[in-house]
Amino acid sequence: MSIKRKRRFHAEVATSSLSDIMFFLLLFFLIISTLANPNVIKMTLPKAKSNEKTNKQLISLSVTEDKKFFIDKEPVDFENLETSLMSKIGADKEQTVVVRIPFNLQVQDLVDVLQIGVKNNLKFVIATSPK
Numbered sequence: 001m002s003i004k005r006k007r008r009f010h011a012e013v014a015t016s017s018l019s020d021i022m023f024f025l026l027l028f029f030l031i032i033s034t035l036a037n038p039n040v041i042k043m044t045l046p047k048a049k050s051n052e053k054t055n056k057q058l059i060s061l062s063v064t065e066d067k068k069f070f071i072d073k074e075p076v077d078f079e080n081l082e083t084s085l086m087s088k089i090g091a092d093k094e095q096t097v098v099v100r101i102p103f104n105l106q107v108q109d110l111v112d113v114l115q116i117g118v119k120n121n122l123k124f125v126i127a128t129s130p131k
Contacts, residue, residue: 059088062100063109082116093122100127 062070069076076084089095097117101110117124
């Protein structure tokens with residue numbers, strides 16, 4: 001004689017709290033993504049096919065279209081750029097300086113900035129945007 005149950009056991013997963021967790025994660029990532037790089041001045045960068053990302057401690061050197069210079073959002077005159085940059089770097093000559101320069105500025109403006117790095121034996125990297 002076989003005995004059959006009329007009510008079968010069904011496994012359930014409570015998903016009511018998952019939507020709350022997803023909402024909080026979404027808010028967290030939105031807030032963190034806006035704070036990802038606060039030392040950057042908004043500008044249109046030159047485009048490149050390959051783009052390398054780094055996680056090192058960097059110093060940001062930005063040049064605007066009207067040739068104003070900023071070191072980590074602090075305005076600096078071009079005459080004082082070298083001394084300000086060397087004081088920001090200090091004794092750690094292994095730090096990398098990221099040069100952010102608009103795509104429509106003249107090449108000579110970029111060369112003038114890069115000559116400071118050559119003169120002081122510093123590592124300079126030009127920031128680009130993906131193609």
